[in-house]
Amino acid sequence: MTENQVFTEVQGIFRDVFDDESLNITNETNANDIEEWDSLEQINLIVAMESTFKIRFTIDEVSELKNVGEMIALINKKVNNE
Amino acid sequence: MLGQENFIEKRIAILSGSTVGELQNILELFLLKQGIKPTFYQGSYNRYFEDAVYDNLELSDFNPDLIYIHTSVKSIIDFPVPFEEVEGIGVKLNNVLNSFIKVWESIAHKYNCPIIQNNFEALPQRIFGNADVYREDGALHFVNTLNQKFYEYSRANSNLYINDLNYQAAWYGLEKWFDNAAWYMYKYSFNMNAIPLVSHNIANIIKSIFGKNKKALAIDLDNTLWGGVIGDDGLDGIELGVETPKGMAYTDIQKYLKSVSKLGIALNICSKNEEIIAKTGFNHESSILKWDDFVVTKANWNNKDLNVNEIAKELNIFTDTIVFLDDNPAEREIVKNNLPSVAIPNLSEEYDFVKVLDQSGYFEVTNITEEDKKRISYFKSNQLRQHEVLALENYDDYLKSLGMKCEIQHFNNENLSRIVQLINKTNQFNLTTKRYTSEEVIQFMELTNSFGRCFKLKDKFGDNGIVSVLMADIQGYVLNINLWVMSCRVFKRELEKTIFDEIVGWCKQNHILKIRGYYYPTAKNKIVENLYSELGMSCIEDTPIQKVWNYEVNQEYNKKNEVMEVTSND
Numbered sequence: 318m319t320e321n322q323v324f325t326e327v328q329g330i331f332r333d334v335f336d337d338e339s340l341n342i343t344n345e346t347n348a349n350d351i352e353e354w355d356s357l358e359q360i361n362l363i364v365a366m367e368s369t370f371k372i373r374f375t376i377d378e379v380s381e382l383k384n385v386g387e388m389i390a391l392i393n394k395k396v397n398n399e
Numbered sequence: 400m401l402g403q404e405n406f407i408e409k410r411i412a413i414l415s416g417s418t419v420g421e422l423q424n425i426l427e428l429f430l431l432k433q434g435i436k437p438t439f440y441q442g443s444y445n446r447y448f449e450d451a452v453y454d455n456l457e458l459s460d461f462n463p464d465l466i467y468i469h470t471s472v473k474s475i476i477d478f479p480v481p482f483e484e485v486e487g488i489g490v491k492l493n494n495v496l497n498s499f500i501k502v503w504e505s506i507a508h509k510y511n512c513p514i515i516q517n518n519f520e521a522l523p524q525r526i527f528g529n530a531d532v533y534r535e536d537g538a539l540h541f542v543n544t545l546n547q548k549f550y551e552y553s554r555a556n557s558n559l560y561i562n563d564l565n566y567q568a569a570w571y572g573l574e575k576w577f578d579n580a581a582w583y584m585y586k587y588s589f590n591m592n593a594i595p596l597v598s599h600n601i602a603n604i605i606k607s608i609f610g611k612n613k614k615a616l617a618i619d620l621d622n623t624l625w626g627g628v629i630g631d632d633g634l635d636g637i638e639l640g641v642e643t644p645k646g647m648a649y650t651d652i653q654k655y656l657k658s659v660s661k662l663g664i665a666l667n668i669c670s671k672n673e674e675i676i677a678k679t680g681f682n683h684e685s686s687i688l689k690w691d692d693f694v695v696t697k698a699n700w701n702n703k704d705l706n707v708n709e710i711a712k713e714l715n716i717f718t719d720t721i722v723f724l725d726d727n728p729a730e731r732e733i734v735k736n737n738l739p740s741v742a743i744p745n746l747s748e749e750y751d752f753v754k755v756l757d758q759s760g761y762f763e764v765t766n767i768t769e770e771d772k773k774r775i776s777y778f779k780s781n782q783l784r785q786h787e788v789l790a791l792e793n794y795d796d797y798l799k800s801l802g803m804k805c806e807i808q809h810f811n812n813e814n815l816s817r818i819v820q821l822i823n824k825t826n827q828f829n830l831t832t833k834r835y836t837s838e839e840v841i842q843f844m845e846l847t848n849s850f851g852r853c854f855k856l857k858d859k860f861g862d863n864g865i866v867s868v869l870m871a872d873i874q875g876y877v878l879n880i881n882l883w884v885m886s887c888r889v890f891k892r893e894l895e896k897t898i899f900d901e902i903v904g905w906c907k908q909n910h911i912l913k914i915r916g917y918y919y920p921t922a923k924n925k926i927v928e929n930l931y932s933e934l935g936m937s938c939i940e941d942t943p944i945q946k947v948w949n950y951e952v953n954q955e956y957n958k959k960n961e962v963m964e965v966t967s968n969d
Contacts, residue, residue, distance in 0.1 A: 357420045360585045379584055 318396050320389070323370075327389055330365045334358060344386030362388075370396055405719075405826075405922045406436040407609060407834075412463040412510075413439060414447035414502075416470030416517075417588035425594050429602030433611050434719070444586070447474075451502040459509065464836075465608065466506055467515040467601060471564060471588035472522055475545070478538045481526060485535055492541065496548050503552070503559055511838040513608050515560045515601060516553075518546045520568035520589075523577040557816070557837055560604050560765055567596055603760030609834070610824030613664070613742060613761040614716050614774075616656070617707045619725040620670040620677055620698070624656075624688065625649050626749065629680040630672060640685025648749045653687035655753045660692060663774035664762055667695040667710045669723070674698040694778045703730050704737035713785070714778055715887045717826070717923070722761050724752075768817045770864040777888055780860035795962070798893060801858040803963035805897050808865070810844045810851045817865045818853055821884055826923040828867075828885035830916065830930070835870075835882075848873040850905065854898060856889050856963075863888055867898060876912040878902070883916075890926070896959035899934045906952045914950040934959070 332340050335353055348354040366388070367373055372395040382388055409430075413419050423439055430437045440461040442450040447468050450458060475495055479488045499516070506514050519542045522531075531537035546565060553559045568576045571593045578590040589597070606612065621628040626638030626645040638646040639653075660666050666688070670677055677698035681690045690696070695713045697706035703725070711718045719740035725731050731743050744755045770777075788797050808814055819837045826832070835843070843849055854867040867885040871878050880902070885894065906914060916931040918924075920943070928946075932938060936948035 356585075357418075360418075360420065360581075360587070360591075364581075364591055373580070376580065376584055 320393055323389055323392055323396065326369055327366070327385070327392065330362065330369060331385075334361050334365060342385050344389065345384055347384040366392060372396065406431075406434055407611075408436045408438065409464045409605070409609060410461060411437045411439055411605070412442065412458060412461060412466045414442040414450050414466060414468045415444050416447050416468065416474040417445065417582075418586045419469055420585075420587065421591065422469065422594050422598055425598040426601055429599050430605060433602060433606035435602075435606060435609060435611065448498060448502055452505045463510055463512050465513050465515065465605060466510060467562075467605075468502065468517065470517050470519075472519040472542060473582065473588040475519065475542070479536045479541050481536055483536045488535060488541065492544060492548075495545055499549070500552065503556070507556075507558055507838065511842075512836055513558050513560060515562050515604055516549065517562045517564040518549050520565045520576065521573055523573065523579075557766065560608065562597075562601055562604060564597065567593070567600055571596055599760065603763040604765060607763040607765040608823075610820070612720075612763060613722050614720040615665040615667060615694075615710065615714055615722070616659070617667050617669040617697075617703075617710050617721055617723045617741075618656070619703075619727070619730065620668060620672060620680060622726045622749070623724055623746070623752075624653060625680055625683070625686070630676050634679050634683060637680060637683065639683050645749060646685065648752070650685055650687060652749070652752045655756065657687050657692065659756075659762060660775060661772070662762055662764065662767065663771035665694045665714060665775055665778050666692055667714075668693050668698055669703055669706045669710065669725075670698045671700055671703070672698040694775060694782070702733060702737075704734045707734055707738055707741060713782065715781070715890070722759075724756070766816050766820060768820055770817050770820070773862075773864065776861055777863055780858075781888060783860050784858075798962040801860070801892075801962075803856060803858045803892065805894065805963050805965045806855040806857075807901055807965065807967040808853050808855065809968060810840065810853065814853055814865055815840060818868050821853075821865065821868050821886060822882065825884035825886065826921070827887050827926050828883075828890065829921075829924050830883045830927055831881060831919050832921050832924065833882050843870060846872070850878060850902075852898075852901060854894065856892065856894055867894060869898060869902070871902075873911065876910070877915055878906055878911045878913070879915045880917065893960065893962050895930065895934065897963060897965055900958045900960050900965075903950075903952065903956050907956070912952050914952060916948040916950070918946040918948075919944065 328342055331342050332338055335351060335358070348359070363374060363379060370392055372392065374391070378391060382391070413423060419441055423441060427437055427439070440458060440463060447470060477491050477494065479491060503514055503516070506512070522539055522542060525531035525539055527534055527537050531539040532543070534540060549561060553561050568589065571590070576589050576593055578587070581587040581591060618624060626649055627636055629637055639649050640646045641650070656666060668677070674696070678690050680686065681688060695710045697709060699706070707721060707723055708718065711721055717740070718738050722742045722744070723731065723734050724744070724746060726746050726749070734741055735743050742761060744759055746752050746755060784801065787800070788794070810818060815837060819835065819840055823834050843851060850871040850873065852869050853865045856863045856866050863886070866889045868882070869880065870882040871880045902914060914936070916936055918928060918931070920928070931948035936950040938946060939949045940947035
């Protein structure tokens with residue numbers, strides 16, 4: 318899976334979770350940029366990423382995520398390792 | 400879904416023992432599907448005890464219609480340790496149990512509403528291995544014992560309903576149920592993918608409590624109640640009984656439906672067949688169901704939506720209380736398109752029919768009354784009456800020929816559950832559509848300035864049981880009829896006249912000068928729009944949201960009832 322494909326999928330997940338088809342994310346997007354992005358939506362995002370890419374995050378990985386860029390980098394690493 | 404009509408609105412409080420999160424959203428969807436529009440209060444994370452027991456202004460302001468307590472086995476902190484003495488274990492058990500009892504009693508006292516309480520699911524680990532379940536110091540034994548105590552409390556207290564989380568976890572598969580990462584990171588006590596299963600179960604209990612259960616099944620015959628087509632294959636050709644795998648499956652379907660009918664759910668036939676041939680199928684030696692087990696039988700060549708509609712009419716119920724069972728997707732589609740309110744499970748393979756039906760929760764039992772168990776015979780005697788009315792030309796003669804006997808009862812502990820049921824599920828003959836929980840009815844009974852009666856009706860075809868309830872309060876010299884409901888089983892029997900006689904008679908004896916009747920229109924209660932005018936009351940207010948009638952008691956009154964005998968349990 319290319320990095321572009323991963324980005325597109327992640328974009329789709331964000332739109333889905335926040336129910337906003339016009340939402341455009343960047344690598345710098347973080348919880349401060351999206352009003353509805355609270356701890357519960359964070360869980361929904363993580364769970365959706367895990368099931369879409371068929372990966373599992375560790376507790377450390379989840380707690381260290383700072384923004385969308387880090388999330389995508391982590392997914393790329395996991396997807397391409399497998 | 401919000402486009403549907405006839406939503407009832409309910410305020411539901413969720414108290415948290417672990418993350419509630421998505422459960423509330425999914426629960427909302429399931430409730431909307433059942434015609435219930437919820438507003439939610441969500442307690443603070445893991446504060447179910449504090450939220451329930453201590454003063455909670457937010458929750459009192461919310462004034463919940465129902466409280467759901469979202470706990471799980473994760474809510475138990477202090478388990479027995481290996482080789483602990485029985486006394487110590489007993490103390491731990493009582494600590495957990497008493498804290499929950501305190502929660503329930505506090506809710507009953509402060510909020511006076513039904514409670515849904517999760518039981519505890521099995522544990523993910525077993526220190527003693529298989530012995531964990533029977534050793535007294537086994538944690539699993541501890542959990543199971545607590546569950547038994549919960550059930551005892553629930554049996555003794557009609558306001559506590561158990562959501563069987565233990566069963567749901569087993570059904571989902573314990574191995575998948577426990578998602579450790581989700582617990583440690585997000586404090587979801589179980590796998591997020593199990594949330595729909597749990598929410599569905601909770602929604603089923605809620606809709607059952609609020610009178611939204613299904614009442615009848617319209618059932619196809621060929622390849623639904625037996626394998627094969629009776630018209631083509633004949634009695635010897637259809638598959639039923641232990642000789643063939645399919646035959647076994649159909650026998651289990653019949654057994655299941657027979658049990659469902661014991662709950663008071665009316666079985667009806669809706670089949671494209673010649674009636675005379677369809678009937679022969681039930682002569683099969685392995686047929687558990689008999690032709691007489693069905694109330695309305697429609698075996699003809701009409702479109703099935705027409706037949707389902709006829710069944711609803713003959714039973715005098717709404718189509719949204721009917722479940723349509725048919726193996727044929729094309730037939731299901733026709734009914735779905737023409738009668739969108741009918742519930743239609745997707746039956747595919749015969750070996751899964753029972754599973755699909757059982758998981759649906761259409762008939763979830765919460766408060767079953769004696770009337771429920773007898774409902775089938777009510778339906779049947781109603782049919783006999785319908786045949787009689789055709790034979791007698793004059794309707795008055797027909798009513799007199801029924802030999803009706805009405806018994807007037809005060810509210811008491813024996814008739815309470817039926818009163819509450821009738822109040823909460825009656826939609827047509829319901830003047831104000833006010834709903835009351837049993838706790839509220841008990842409070843009403845304790846008031847001195849109130850007038851509450853219920854009415855039993857029997858006739859030569861059978862006993863209908865309690866079919867009407869009236870609740871009124873007294874302000875000075877005025878009696879306000881706040882609630883009046885009557886079961887659709889006894890419409891057009893002039894029982895309302897007998898009841899009005901009782902009201903007026905009582906008012907005269909108790910020096911009441913005015914009787915006020917109220918009507919609040921809903922989508923379903925048009926039938927009683929002019930009831931009070933028909934009873935001789937004067938309309939004093941007429942707006943789109945309410946109508947009010949007045950009756951001056953101090954005038955000569957001739958009893959209106961001429962068709963039934965009346966007795967009272969005074």
